[in-house]
Amino acid sequence: MTEPMSVDKPLPEPGTTAIVVGGGMAGLVAARELAHAGVSVTVIEASAHIGGAVAPHEVGGLVLDAGAESYATRTPVFARLAEALGLGEQLVEPSAAGAWLHFLDGRGQPKSTPLPKGALLGIPGSLDEPVLREILGRTGLLRAKLDVNLPRGVGAKARSLADLVRARMGQAVLDRLVAPVVGGVYSVSPEDLDPEEAIPGLRAAIAEHGSLSAAIAALRGKATKPGSAVGGLRGGVFQIARALRTELEELGVTLLLDTSVQTLKRTGTAWHVGTPAAQLEAQRVVVATEAHGAVELLAPLLDEASAFGEAFGAEISLVTLVVDLPELDAAPRGTGVLVAPQVSAAHPTAEGQVVRAKALTHATAKWPWLADEEGPGTHVLRLSYALPLVGGAETADGGQPSLELALADASALLGLTIRAEDVVDSDVLTWRSALSAAGLGQKAKIAALRAAVEQIDGLAVTGAWLAGNGMAAVIADAQAQAQRIL
Ligand SMILES: Cc1cc2nc3c(=O)[nH]c(=O)nc-3n(C[C@H](O)[C@H](O)[C@H](O)COP(=O)(O)OP(=O)(O)OC[C@H]3O[C@@H](n4cnc5c(N)ncnc54)[C@H](O)[C@@H]3O)c2cc1C
DSSP states (O other): OOOOGGGGSOOOOTTOEEEEEOOBHHHHHHHHHHHHTTOEEEEEOSSSSSBTTSOEEEETTEEEESSOOOEEOSSSHHHHHHHHTTOGGGEEOOOTTOOEEEEEOTTSOEEEEEOOSSEETTEESOTTOTHHHHHHHHHHHHHHHGGGTSOTTTTTTOSSHHHHHHHHHOHHHIIIIIHHHHHHHHSSOGGGBOHHHHSTTHHHHHHHHSSHHHHHHHHHHTSSSSSOSEEEETTOTTHHHHHHHHHHHHTTOEEEOSOOOOEEEEETTEEEEEOSSOEEEESEEEEOSOHHHHHHHHTTTOHHHHTTTTOOOOEEEEEEEEEEOGGGGGOTTTTEEEEOHHHHHSOOOTTOOOOOOSEEEEHHHHOHHHHHHHOTTEEEEEEEEEESOTTGGGGEETTEEOHHHHHHHHHHHHTSOOOGGGEEEEEEEEEEOOOOTTBTTHHHHHHHHHHHHHTSTTEEEOSHHHHOSSHHHHHHHHHHHHHHTO
């Protein structure tokens, strides 16, 4: 088995104890680092399940990923951990078919095309891709191509990713390419994203290569792995949380489920962790909850935590449909469809349907292992919605998207009719996405919080709201923060 990061480091004193608050990926990975270093660890998790947003659900007899379903291959972090946990043989790549885009053309008509290849967050690395003419229209493409001739300083001081793209490539690239990808993947608007946090090295690459498209091409070229930017696990990525739990139990880690930590205090060299049933004590503590819970626990200890305010991320609803529909065997829209925000903001047209979903994943087209498991004819579709729903009550079922809405959206996005009688089973889940660490102004707050945390003996804070959303970033940060307090 591959050892965790701690292998060459001096070990802490025998008998050292630690409490990890939160049993999502961040907490489980931090607990693993500490336990491998010989620390006696207790993980306290508020819900009945470990894994947080990395969790399974059962729909139509299938065990599927309920939250995260892929990992970024930009770094080897996830694959290394999976291998260390004995899941190396389950690492898989998605189908090469790629995703599609659903947008409104220059006349306001809905259209679907494959997403251009070689882009980062929807920003094209080449403006010669033929599909760009269809997506941007003639004028939009001409404006985008100005990027190559504009002085390299244009957009250099842009505050947001949206300002940068608008300045160099124009509004059509922003609305029809960047906003759907950023919204579908990160649940935020490019207006609220810090360009350098969203794409590290972007400003320097523009200065070096002279244009935004050349900078994107160069940054894509630097990726550790060509081709698809994500990978998965045969059987679902939720297995990594289960494997972590198994290993933690083997290492003697105590897991307390259904237990919410309410207070955190320090006296002398001890941390006191308050739960409804008991006060627990340890020499080290790792706060690994999502933003809101962490801010509540840390605010009495650190003024810097209060700077995050209410600290809630966006709420999203995921509708999973298992359907019997052989027409979907041909994967008519590749691995899925990202929807430009202008589509759901539009008023109903004479044709009737306005798509409210922000993305659709055709899971059986994206993951060959899932298609093999199911056999031809049966398909898994996952639609995501930003809450509250655009369009209000008529589209909602108790605040959630209704099954009728999901069927209508899936039909419009896949270009065929899916009827209620085609549905084998369905499920609706609500998640809160992490506060975006790449959001405007977040970088300075995160740096101030991290600096303040480092001044407090035996305290570590980790999780997607600080590390950046996505398992790869979360794992790397949890390892580093746990190492810091060893
Ligand atoms: C719907 C969805 C889809 C996603 N898809 C992908 C994807 O495809 N690829 C990818 O890489 N990433 C994806 N992500 C992001 C990824 O899942 C997260 O970045 C990562 O799992 C966050 O881990 P975490 O441990 O920081 O937080 P969480 O998973 O939120 O875990 C925090 C844990 O802390 C617990 N907790 C909170 N307060 C307390 C308390 N007071 N006491 C005790 N416990 C507490 C919570 O119950 C929870 O279990 C997705 C996220 C969502 C929501």
